[in-house]
Amino acid sequence: MRKHTSTFAAVLAFGVAAAALVGCSAPADESDGTITLVVGDRPSADRPEDRKYFDERIAAFEDANPGITIDASEAVWDAATFQALVAGGTQPDVMSVPFTEPQGLIARGQAADITAALEAEGLLDVLNPELLALASDASGNVFAVPTSGYSFGLVYNRAIFEQAGLDPDAPPTTWTELREVAQTITEATGVPGFGQMASSNTGGWSFTGETYSWGGSVENADGSEATFDDEPARQMLQLLHDMRFVDGTLPENALYDQGAIHQDFAAGRIGMILGAPDAYWNVVRNLAFPAEDFGVGGMPQGDGGPHGTLSGGTAQIVNPNTTEAERAAAIKWIEFLYLERFVNEEVAVADARASSEADSVTGLPGLPVVSQESYERYFEWIADYINVPTENFAPYLQAAQEVPIIAEPVSNAQEVYATLDSLIQAVLTDPNADIDALLAQAAQQVQSRLG
Amino acid sequence: MTGTAPAPATTPLAARPAWRRRIARTRSSGVALLIALPAILIFLYFSWGPIFSSLVMSWQRSLPGQGADWVGWANFVYVLTDPVLPQAALNTVYFTVLAALFGFPVPLALAVFISELRRRSWYYSALAYLPVVVPPVVAILLWKFFYDPSTHGVFNQILAGLGLDPLPWLNSPALAMPSIVLEATWAGAGTAVIIYLAALTSVPTDLYEAAELDGASIWRRLRHVTLPHLRGIIVTMLLLQVIGTMQVFTEPFLFTGGGPQNATTSLLMLVYKYAFQQANYGAATALSVMLALVLGVVSVVYLLATRRWDTRA
Numbered sequence: 001m002r003k004h005t006s007t008f009a010a011v012l013a014f015g016v017a018a019a020a021l022v023g024c025s026a027p028a029d030e031s032d033g034t035i036t037l038v039v040g041d042r043p044s045a046d047r048p049e050d051r052k053y054f055d056e057r058i059a060a061f062e063d064a065n066p067g068i069t070i071d072a073s074e075a076v077w078d079a080a081t082f083q084a085l086v087a088g089g090t091q092p093d094v095m096s097v098p099f100t101e102p103q104g105l106i107a108r109g110q111a112a113d114i115t116a117a118l119e120a121e122g123l124l125d126v127l128n129p130e131l132l133a134l135a136s137d138a139s140g141n142v143f144a145v146p147t148s149g150y151s152f153g154l155v156y157n158r159a160i161f162e163q164a165g166l167d168p169d170a171p172p173t174t175w176t177e178l179r180e181v182a183q184t185i186t187e188a189t190g191v192p193g194f195g196q197m198a199s200s201n202t203g204g205w206s207f208t209g210e211t212y213s214w215g216g217s218v219e220n221a222d223g224s225e226a227t228f229d230d231e232p233a234r235q236m237l238q239l240l241h242d243m244r245f246v247d248g249t250l251p252e253n254a255l256y257d258q259g260a261i262h263q264d265f266a267a268g269r270i271g272m273i274l275g276a277p278d279a280y281w282n283v284v285r286n287l288a289f290p291a292e293d294f295g296v297g298g299m300p301q302g303d304g305g306p307h308g309t310l311s312g313g314t315a316q317i318v319n320p321n322t323t324e325a326e327r328a329a330a331i332k333w334i335e336f337l338y339l340e341r342f343v344n345e346e347v348a349v350a351d352a353r354a355s356s357e358a359d360s361v362t363g364l365p366g367l368p369v370v371s372q373e374s375y376e377r378y379f380e381w382i383a384d385y386i387n388v389p390t391e392n393f394a395p396y397l398q399a400a401q402e403v404p405i406i407a408e409p410v411s412n413a414q415e416v417y418a419t420l421d422s423l424i425q426a427v428l429t430d431p432n433a434d435i436d437a438l439l440a441q442a443a444q445q446v447q448s449r450l451g
Numbered sequence: 452m453t454g455t456a457p458a459p460a461t462t463p464l465a466a467r468p469a470w471r472r473r474i475a476r477t478r479s480s481g482v483a484l485l486i487a488l489p490a491i492l493i494f495l496y497f498s499w500g501p502i503f504s505s506l507v508m509s510w511q512r513s514l515p516g517q518g519a520d521w522v523g524w525a526n527f528v529y530v531l532t533d534p535v536l537p538q539a540a541l542n543t544v545y546f547t548v549l550a551a552l553f554g555f556p557v558p559l560a561l562a563v564f565i566s567e568l569r570r571r572s573w574y575y576s577a578l579a580y581l582p583v584v585v586p587p588v589v590a591i592l593l594w595k596f597f598y599d600p601s602t603h604g605v606f607n608q609i610l611a612g613l614g615l616d617p618l619p620w621l622n623s624p625a626l627a628m629p630s631i632v633l634e635a636t637w638a639g640a641g642t643a644v645i646i647y648l649a650a651l652t653s654v655p656t657d658l659y660e661a662a663e664l665d666g667a668s669i670w671r672r673l674r675h676v677t678l679p680h681l682r683g684i685i686v687t688m689l690l691l692q693v694i695g696t697m698q699v700f701t702e703p704f705l706f707t708g709g710g711p712q713n714a715t716t717s718l719l720m721l722v723y724k725y726a727f728q729q730a731n732y733g734a735a736t737a738l739s740v741m742l743a744l745v746l747g748v749v750s751v752v753y754l755l756a757t758r759r760w761d762t763r764a
Contacts, residue, residue: 083727199708252600425711
């Protein structure tokens with residue numbers, strides 16, 4: 001009897017303990033007058049300079065705004081994990097997302113409407129209206145704050161250009177030129193001259209930019225129709241096919257996504273890839289590619305151009321489950337970290353000095369998120385602290401003034417990109433690919449998902 | 452004094468009246484239940500809870516952090532009209548068939564081989580099991596590197612050494628799936644080898660001696676002594692393998708991302724795409740429910756068909 005009782009007691013105690021653990025819930029946020037903001041994108045520990053700079057900015061913001069406390073989180077936007085982040089309730093109050101995302105987020109209600117908060121801070125008049133439009137819904141309500149803008153261009157290896165006897169300050173500006181340059185590179189150095197992304201939705205994303213550069217489009221204006229079964233797309237695919245199987249200037253591996261192609265580019269195994277200046281972060285900073293060899297030009301254009309290129313960049317979104325006060329605080333933080341530098345010289349210089357002393361990337365050119373004049377003035381202010389080779393970006397900035405930027409497809413962009421991945425893979429792996437048939441089939445598949 | 456054995460301290464169970472026996476049995480099974488209770492609760496909460504809520508979600512359209520609307524069969528219709536679904540189903544079945552054709556006999560053959568060794572069989576068992584110990588992601592990334600389609604790829608260099616042309620491996624729609632099955636077999640064979648080795652020890656050795664005396668060759672001994680004894684285990688392992696391979700995800704996801712041209716997209720990759728790229732949890736759970744139903748039917752049919760082979764019967 002005694003034996004049974006003690007066994008019973010032990011099991012009961014364990015059962016109660018287990019039940020108590022299961023019943024545990026996460027602690028609720030305190031609300032005692034101070035607003036606590038959870039902000040994402042804190043650089044991880046393997047980037048100590050960027051992390052130091054970020055933490056200093058947080059400290060400076062908290063000093064200037066005593067009612068707001070910042071909790072930094074390392075959560076970043078990643079296509080594979082973002083939905084899980086939202087479902088798990090751990091989406092930060094403020095986080096960066098690529099420009100391809102806001103429309104999808106708006107449709108799914110995963111970004112807060114911050115029009116009122118922006119207006120209260122007077123930011124609606126300061127921000128570049130073209131970029132702002134990409135972050136708004138059909139009624140003009142703004143759901144994201146563009147904080148950096150890029151257009152899809154051409155990233156190239158200046159050292160390989162020199163080695164092949166090409167002028168590193170004159171990257172190709174048309175696809176015909178690019179084809180010749182790729183041939184020169186492969187003949188002179190044995191390295192594939194051009195690399196094309198084709199998997200994890202990056203194939204569709206590249207193809208969209210490339211189609212724009214030939215004067216085509218992927219969807220119509222309201223996103224109800226697939227519009228890429230036409231001549232511009234055909235010419236681009238034919239070019240890719242010929243470069244792969246006739247010229248032999250594309251790598252034999254067709255399944256690159258952006259991470260893998262950056263790795264091969266940084267290893268000097270590809271001469272040119274599509275990308276924007278922000279590829280500098282990954283290629284030079286993370287993958288240790290020499291900064292002086294990093295060159296950027298505009299998106300090569302098709303015949304009869306310039307036609308256009310895909311817009312890109314970063315926007316900040318606010319968690320839709322925030323209160324009005326938290327949104328106002330979030331906008332203050334966004335302004336402080338990203339935008340104040342364009343309107344206030346003192347802030348710009350202090351910020352650039354901190355960034356440069358922390359050895360973080362300072363002065364990376366791109367598209368203006370504010371007016372063109374403010375943007376150029378900002379670069380004059382921080383001229384002493386820029387630590388990127390600005391001359392290497394000259395061809396890109398030149399092209400940015402000539403080539404129009406076009407927004408991504410409005411409807412189900414990620415799903416469309418996934419379907420287009422298949423199309424690019426077929427063109428790059430099958431020597432006998434029937435491009436007309438493939439285009440028609442892809443258009444039909446996309447159309448069935450848009451309808 | 453005439454000795455009768457002193458009465459025992461407690462009457463043995465069998466000697467007690469029936470109703471006392473019933474109480475004792477209930478008490479001891481009550482304790483057993485209590486001991487198992489935490490495990491049961493955890494299983495209910497972490498396994499059956501999500502399964503049940505998936506079932507519910509397949510009839511809803513929901514967004515994380517927001518409410519859910521009932522949409523009836525709309526998610527199932529969406530999944531069934533996805534142009535990629537037939538290809539994904541075909542790919543999954545193709546993977547399962549290839550894995551059964553090549554990945555199933557290999558561990559069996561290895562186990563028989565190892566059991567025939569007289570010395571150092573432990574060494575070969577350990578070697579066979581080593582690939583299982585390598586973390587799956589590491590193994591896949593390693594093999595992905597080996598499968599580089601250029602002439603510098605490791606496997607292509609081996610082929611060149613043998614005087615053969617380089618193969619495109621993962622870049623060819625025809626070769627991509629077999630390449631993946633090759634890696635999956637290498638990675639998974641070890642566990643099955645150990646299980647078969649254990650089962651082989653249950654075969655009575657005098658049967659082998661009798662067969663040898665009768666002049667049976669190795670193949671005939673294998674066919675008439677070993678395999679019939681392993682029938683029960685083989686039947687079970689095959690079913691488990693089919694159920695497991697129909698749910699393949701990690702290998703195609705990491706090797707090719709589903710390409711080239713959806714040649715390696717599996718059903719679970721579609722589920723992943725719906726859930727985490729399109730945030731369409733309704734479609735993801737609908738597809739999962741349908742897959743679970745199909746696997747359930749397959750299992751029932753299989754078990755009924757192989758009932759007469761069951762060595763436990």
